[in-house]
Amino acid sequence: xxxxxxxSRFAPLLTSLAAIAAALVLGGIFLALRGxxxxxxxxxxxxxxxxxxxxxxxxxxxxxxxxxxxxxxxxSLRSGVWNIGIDxxxxxxxxxxxxxxxxxxxxxxxxxxxxxxxxxxxxGGLLWALVPGILRxxxxxxxxxxxxxxxxxxxxxxxxxxKGPVKDPDVVPPQTRLISREMRLxxxxxxxxxxxxxxxxxVVVLVTILFRHTVIGFMLDVVGRNRxxxxxxxxxxxRLTLVALLASGAMAGLAGAxxxxxxxxxxxxxxxxxxxxxxxxxxxxxRLNSLWxxxxxxxxxFLVIGGEMMARPLGIPTYFVEMLEGLMLLCFAVAAWVxxxxxxxxxxxxxxxxxxxxxxxxxxxxxxxLLEPVARxxxxxx
Amino acid sequence: MTIxxxxxAGFLTAMLAAGLVAAAPLVLAALGEAVGERSxxxxxxIEGMMLSxxxxxxxxxxxxxxxxxGVLAGIAAGSLLGTxxxxxxxxxxxxxxxxxLAITIFGAxxxxxxxxxxxxxxxxxxxxDTSRIAIPGLSQIPIIGDxxxxxxxxxxxxxxxxxxxxxxxxxTRFGLQVRAVGAYPFAxxxxxxxxxxxxxxAAxxxxxxxxxxxxxxxxxxxxxxxxxxxVGTGFIALALxxxxxxxxxxxxxxxxxxxxxRSLGNGLQIIGVxxxxxxxxxxxxxxxxxALALLAGKTSLPAALGVPYxxxxx
Numbered sequence: 001x002x003x004x005x006x007x008s009r010f011a012p013l014l015t016s017l018a019a020i021a022a023a024l025v026l027g028g029i030f031l032a033l034r035g036x037x038x039x040x041x042x043x044x045x046x047x048x049x050x051x052x053x054x055x056x057x058x059x060x061x062x063x064x065x066x067x068x069x070x071x072x073x074x075x076s077l078r079s080g081v082w083n084i085g086i087d088x089x090x091x092x093x094x095x096x097x098x099x100x101x102x103x104x105x106x107x108x109x110x111x112x113x114x115x116x117x118x119x120x121x122x123x124g125g126l127l128w129a130l131v132p133g134i135l136r137x138x139x140x141x142x143x144x145x146x147x148x149x150x151x152x153x154x155x156x157x158x159x160x161x162x163k164g165p166v167k168d169p170d171v172v173p174p175q176t177r178l179i180s181r182e183m184r185l186x187x188x189x190x191x192x193x194x195x196x197x198x199x200x201x202x203v204v205v206l207v208t209i210l211f212r213h214t215v216i217g218f219m220l221d222v223v224g225r226n227r228x229x230x231x232x233x234x235x236x237x238x239r240l241t242l243v244a245l246l247a248s249g250a251m252a253g254l255a256g257a258x259x260x261x262x263x264x265x266x267x268x269x270x271x272x273x274x275x276x277x278x279x280x281x282x283x284x285x286x287r288l289n290s291l292w293x294x295x296x297x298x299x300x301x302f303l304v305i306g307g308e309m310m311a312r313p314l315g316i317p318t319y320f321v322e323m324l325e326g327l328m329l330l331c332f333a334v335a336a337w338v339x340x341x342x343x344x345x346x347x348x349x350x351x352x353x354x355x356x357x358x359x360x361x362x363x364x365x366x367x368x369x370l371l372e373p374v375a376r377x378x379x380x381x382x
Numbered sequence: 383m384t385i386x387x388x389x390x391a392g393f394l395t396a397m398l399a400a401g402l403v404a405a406a407p408l409v410l411a412a413l414g415e416a417v418g419e420r421s422x423x424x425x426x427x428i429e430g431m432m433l434s435x436x437x438x439x440x441x442x443x444x445x446x447x448x449x450x451x452g453v454l455a456g457i458a459a460g461s462l463l464g465t466x467x468x469x470x471x472x473x474x475x476x477x478x479x480x481x482x483l484a485i486t487i488f489g490a491x492x493x494x495x496x497x498x499x500x501x502x503x504x505x506x507x508x509x510x511d512t513s514r515i516a517i518p519g520l521s522q523i524p525i526i527g528d529x530x531x532x533x534x535x536x537x538x539x540x541x542x543x544x545x546x547x548x549x550x551x552x553x554t555r556f557g558l559q560v561r562a563v564g565a566y567p568f569a570x571x572x573x574x575x576x577x578x579x580x581x582x583x584a585a586x587x588x589x590x591x592x593x594x595x596x597x598x599x600x601x602x603x604x605x606x607x608x609x610x611x612x613v614g615t616g617f618i619a620l621a622l623x624x625x626x627x628x629x630x631x632x633x634x635x636x637x638x639x640x641x642x643x644r645s646l647g648n649g650l651q652i653i654g655v656x657x658x659x660x661x662x663x664x665x666x667x668x669x670x671x672x673a674l675a676l677l678a679g680k681t682s683l684p685a686a687l688g689v690p691y692x693x694x695x696x
Contacts, residue, residue, distance in 0.1 A: 034499055082479055135671065139678040144479065148617045149667040160660035277487045284480065319494035326488025333481050337474035
């Protein structure tokens with residue numbers, strides 16, 4: 001027990017790595033059961049994903065939106081807010097960024113266009129998070145359901161807009177006007193990776209600074225860890241909740257703008273990258289630690305890109321990677337339990353009363369009553 | 383009198399039938415979810431359980447040519463994931479939202495992967511003999527008869543389960559234990575109720591019902607499987623459970639209203655009212671949010687919803 005009494009700060013990382021390893025083994029067993037060679041599959045994944053410059057370039061390009069989205073999700077989860085509407089916020093942000101960017105492209109210097117498109121994207125994501133935010137702080141509606149519902153509304157609203165009001169009239173398929181390649185984000189010198197990756201890294205650093213060095217970040221953390229304590233300390237809990245949700249929505253919108261400005265150049269009607277679920281896996285594997293998002297984002301986008309490259313030669317559907325993400329989260333759940341059982345608090349926690357989060361990593365791994373905001377409205381708002 | 387070239391009576395029958403068929407899987411999933419939530423379990427994995435029920439139900443029905451085996455496979459898939467949910471949230475006391483989302487992601491990936499792998503690029507449909515069962519007499523009632531009493535067996539079962547669940551929750555020992563465990567597990571434990579066992583049973587019921595609901599979609603209703611075919615139906619069922627205040631009859635009412643809202647949109651299109659499909663498909667999702675906002679504070683949640691139970695811990 002002495003070793004456990006002074007746990008290394010990297011101990012939580014081991015939990016994540018164990019979860020990833022277990023998920024890869026389970027996924028491999030699954031492939032073998034389906035009559036495929038898991039070693040060959042993982043071999044292709046590594047050799048193409050890490051061994052080719054194409055694989056590495058694509059991985060780094062994919063990393064940018066994942067970093068931005070997961071940094072946003074981290075802000076909301078650290079604040080005890082379940083933003084499950086990332087995908088919808090990203091879609092609306094991407095659409096607005098595509099429209100705004102194409103409208104002014106060529107008429108203003110490119111950097112100005114990028115800035116305006118990025119702001120439009122953030123505004124879109126923020127707007128989409130505003131509805132659940134208001135429902136939560138005004139009516140006490142839990143954001144889990146509302147953010148989920150807003151995803152499906154976003155799918156339909158963007159699909160309608162791109163077929164009608166904002167459609168490029170010169171082409172048949174439903175899409176916004178193209179931002180030509182030379183007006184998109186430039187590559188980092190000497191690479192094929194656009195500068196969106198740098199934006200992603202900056203966002204992660206900013207979120208790290210937010211939680212380490214600012215008062216608002218501290219208050220968000222307190223709200224996330226113990227809402228009652230935050231209320232008793234006189235913190236503006238409702239406003240902080242709203243801020244966390246809006247910030248996370250704005251970042252999802254920024255990630256959408258990033259993909260439009262850096263990769264796609266236009267918004268297509270059937271485009272739905274579905275980064276939200278990957279972001280969940282990412283944020284938990286990084287143990288809600290913003291700087292750890294960087295290596296895990298690289299790993300997850302490596303899996304996605306490698307999975308795409310693995311599909312053709314080996315006949316393994318790309319959905320295998322989505323399944324792996326689910327497996328990683330499930331294994332993470334088990335690994336987090338093992339970690340808790342090994343912690344010095346565990347034994348004490350079983351016999352005497354203690355804080356609900358004792359021995360837990362920051363964030364809502366073991367939650368306070370989930371729907372308590374609704375219940376509290378019944379007995380008078382906080 | 384005709385409407386859009388269709389006789390009015392036939393049009394109304396078709397609308398009502400479409401609404402009820404849309405409501406049936408929601409009723410099935412929401413009834414199970416109600417038991418789960420009453421016992422203190424918020425199951426966000428319901429979407430993945432439904433998808434799994436739809437896929438394994440479809441595949442079993444496709445391979446055996448029997449709808450019964452399809453439905454049983456759907457139940458089995460949902461039950462397995464429900465048990466997994468219970469192991470992780472009840473025994474290991476990991477956060478329910480995290481586990482639920484993990485199951486939903488896993489279910490989506492697993493079913494999409496297997497569908498592509500098993501059926502190749504093909505999109506087969508079932509050629510089953512799921513003949514409709516017309517109830518003598520009742521099915522002759524004008525307009526509503528054909529919509530309500532000329533449907534598949536699973537359709538009748540879905541609606542027949544409403545009073546069964548209402549009775550079990552309100553009037554039986556098991557129902558009382560479920561509610562006690564969800565309201566105040568410490569008192570229930572002290573009174574000799576096995577909290578863990580009740581929550582496992584509730585999770586199993588929630589998973590099995592989500593599985594049946596999925597099988598209803600793929601086997602009884604559409605006769606096909608599509609990747610991600612539930613498009614949030616599971617989450618809607620979860621929301622309807624809350625809208626219905628965990629009361630099976632109110633859940634039934636909410637689900638029917640919801641189904642009719644959906645078929646109303648399609649009906650408007652058929653009769654030539656110029657509405658975009660997108661507005662129609664998003665109506666139900668907005669309806670849910672409006673309903674929840676209107677009901678906010680008027681329903682009382684199971685007090686221990688989402689809270690893991692550890693004996694002796696506060």
